[in-house]
Structures are given as structure tokens and as C-alpha cells.
Amino acid sequence: RADLALYQAKNAGRDTLRFYDPQMQAAVSARAALELDMRIGLAQGQFELYYQPQIDRGRITGAEALLRWRHPRDGFVSPAHFIPLAEETGLILPLGEWVLQAACAQLARWARHADLAGLGLAVNVSPRQFHQAGFVAQVLAALASSGAQGPQLKLELTEGLLLQDVEDTIEKMGQLKGYGVGFSLDDFGTGYSSLAYLKRLPLDQLKIDQSFVRDVLTDPNDAAIARTVVALGTSLGLRVIAEGVETEAQREFLERHNCHAWQGYLFSPPVPVAEFEALVRKTNGVDAQDPQDVHDAH
Ligand code: C2E
Ligand code: MG
Ligand code: MG
Ligand code: MG
Numbered sequence: 144r145a146d147l148a149l150y151q152a153k154n155a156g157r158d159t160l161r162f163y164d165p166q167m168q169a170a171v172s173a174r175a176a177l178e179l180d181m182r183i184g185l186a187q188g189q190f191e192l193y194y195q196p197q198i199d200r201g202r203i204t205g206a207e208a209l210l211r212w213r214h215p216r217d218g219f220v221s222p223a224h225f226i227p228l229a230e231e232t233g234l235i236l237p238l239g240e241w242v243l244q245a246a247c248a249q250l251a252r253w254a255r256h257a258d259l260a261g262l263g264l265a266v267n268v269s270p271r272q273f274h275q276a277g278f279v280a281q282v283l284a285a286l287a288s289s290g291a292q293g294p295q296l297k298l299e300l301t302e303g304l305l306l307q308d309v310e311d312t313i314e315k316m317g318q319l320k321g322y323g324v325g326f327s328l329d330d331f332g333t334g335y336s337s338l339a340y341l342k343r344l345p346l347d348q349l350k351i352d353q354s355f356v357r358d359v360l361t362d363p364n365d366a367a368i369a370r371t372v373v374a375l376g377t378s379l380g381l382r383v384i385a386e387g388v389e390t391e392a393q394r395e396f397l398e399r400h401n402c403h404a405w406q407g408y409l410f411s412p413p414v415p416v417a418e419f420e421a422l423v424r425k426t427n428g429v430d431a432q433d434p435q436d437v438h439d440a441h
Pocket of ligand 4: 330352353386
């Protein structure tokens with residue numbers, strides 16, 4: 144453990160540091176500092192969720208919740224930077240639990256507003272978090288204590304996670320499915336899952352990785368992969384969503400190949416909750432989801 148090594152080195156006195164490669168020593172201290180900062184950040188409420196709209200045939204159906212860390216000194220720190228370290232150190236366990244609770248609390252708040260009640264939330268789950276012993280209980284507790292409904296919650300899993308312990312994976316997915324919780328396979332196409340294996344998992348959705356979407360118009364291989372994922376998902380009875388859609392031409396390509404759900408900068412980057420809600424009201428209309436409102440208006 145990096146922090147332990149640093150602690151021991153410090154406590155053994157200056158001479159001990161001589162045995163460390165200075166570059167390695169610097170890397171170890173930087174990681175230990177980051178880990179400590181994350182612990183403090185979690186305790187002090189420096190983490191928050193941003194919401195990226197997911198669009199289906201022109202309507203916002205929900206969002207992907209994406210973790211943001213506002214560090215008091217370093218400013219915004221990217222999840223690409225701190226999630227891998229959190230996974231390594233185990234800090235992902237309290238952090239992931241916080242994300243689940245925050246997402247469920249948000250779903251419960253939306254459920255109280257007619258124009259936001261139908262929204263769903265996709266939450267990223269990392270391998271260590273999913274495979275910990277109490278994961279199912281943790282999700283159920285987050286739902287129960289907030290009052291959020293299972294079917295509004297979707298967990299995004301990666302292929303690597305699914306392959307780590309197949310029996311544990313199937314068991315946990317099955318239990319959560321019993322409460323209506325959905326599953327999306329994130330970054331699909333970048334891993335190694337076999338078709339036979341995909342069939343055994345109670346998935347609801349495949350998410351085409353943004354690396355294929357990026358060059359879908361210029362790289363015939365990426366175009367073929369995107370089309371194949373749509374065909375595969377459709378024939379397995381799964382929904383398919385594309386991530387990383389940045390241009391109208393990409394969206395049009397996907398639409399033409401029967402992928403109607405997408406998220407990406409073309410519509411909106413991940414935004415704070417108030418901005419997300421404003422986008423929903425503007426895009427879906429205040430009356431659209433509530434027949435009573437429509438009735439009153441006439
Ligand atoms: P991801 O789950 O694949 O999320 C998609 C990433 O693509 C997000 O980066 C999002 O901001 C970015 N993105 C969205 N639209 C576009 C676009 O049009 N173009 C481009 N170039 N990028 C786009 P972000 O928010 O930096 O998150 C990076 C990764 O960190 C996520 O990848 C996910 O693996 C992880 N992550 C984020 N939040 C959480 C969390 O709460 N828990 C866990 N375990 N992982 C998380
Ligand atoms: Mg994701
Ligand atoms: Mg993804
Ligand atoms: Mg991705």
C-alpha cells in the first residue's frame with residue numbers, strides 16, 4: 144500500500160528514503176496525497192453528480208450520473224484520474240455508495256414533480272464495488288431509504304466487471320432485476336465478452352462505446368462495428384444507446400441504422416442538476432408527461 148510505504152519510510156527516518164528511487168518516491172507520495180485528499184473530499188462534501196441527458200427520438204428519457212470532484216486547491220479533478228486510484232485503494236467502496244445514495248435521492252425528488260417523474264438515471268458501477276459482498280443490499284438500501292423506484296435506476300457495468308466472477312455477476316444481477324433495476328453494458332465493443340456469455344446475462348441495454356461513434360462516418364470498421372452492435376442488441380431483445388455523439392451527422396448515421404437512443408455533446412455535456420432539469424422542461428415540454436396538465440390547459 145502506497146500510503147503505508149510512505150508512512151513507514153517517514154517513520155524510519157531520513158536514511159531509509161535513500162533506498163527509494165526518487166521518481167518512484169515522488170509518485171508514491173503523489174498517490175498517497177491524492178488518496179488522502181479523496182478521503183477528506185468525501186467527508187467534506189466535495190463530490191457531486193453531474194447529469195448528461197439521454198435522448199430517445201427527440202425526448203430526454205433520463206441521464207447518466209457522472210461523478211465530479213471539486214478540489215478546494217486543484218479545482219475540478221477528472222474521474223478518469225481519480226476513479227482508477229479509488230478502485231485500487233478501495234475508496235471506491237464508500238465513494239460508490241455515496242453515488243448510489245445521491246442518485247436515488249435525486250430520482251425520489253424527480254418523482255415528486257409531474258414533469259420530471261418519468262426520468263431514469265444510469266449510474267456507473269466499478270468492478271470492486273459490484274463484487275463486494277454487500278452490493279445488492281447496498282443498492283436496495285439506497286432505494287428504500289430514498290423512496291426511489293427500482294425501474295428508474297439503471298446500473299452501467301463494463302465487460303471486465305462481468306467477466307471477473309461470472310456466477311457472482313449473474314446472481315447479483317438476478318437479485319436486483321427482481322426489484323426492477325436495469326442493467327446497461329457500458330463501453331460495449333472494447334472488451335472481450337463472447338456472445339454465448341452475453342446471452343446468459345439479464346442485460347437491458349448495450350451502450351456503443353464513444354471510440355466507435357467518433358469516426359463512424361470516416362472509418363468503415365467503426366461504422367461496421369456500430370451497425371453490428373445495433374443488430375446484435377436488437378436481436379437479443381436489448382435496447383441500444385450510443386455515447387459520445389458530437390455531430391448531427393453521427394446522430395443521423397445512428398438513426399439511419401436503427402439506433403434511436405444517444406447521449407453526447409451534440410445535445411449537452413454533463414451538467415449540474417438545475418441545468419439538466421431546465422433542459423428537460425425545455426425539450427420535453429411541461430405538459431408532455433402529465434395528462435392532467437394538458438387537460439387543465441384546455
Ligand atoms: P463513461 O461511463 O464511459 O462515461 C462517458 C464519458 O464520456 C464521460 O466522461 C462523459 O463526460 C464523456 N462524454 C459524454 N459525451 C461526450 C462526447 O460527446 N464526446 C466526448 N469526447 N466525451 C463525452 P467523464 O464524466 O470524464 O467520466 C469518465 C469515466 O469515469 C466514465 O466513463 C466512467 O467510467 C467513470 N465514472 C464517472 N463517474 C463515475 C461514478 O460515479 N462511478 C464510477 N465507478 N465510475 C465513474
Ligand atoms: Mg458510463
Ligand atoms: Mg461509457
Ligand atoms: Mg466510455
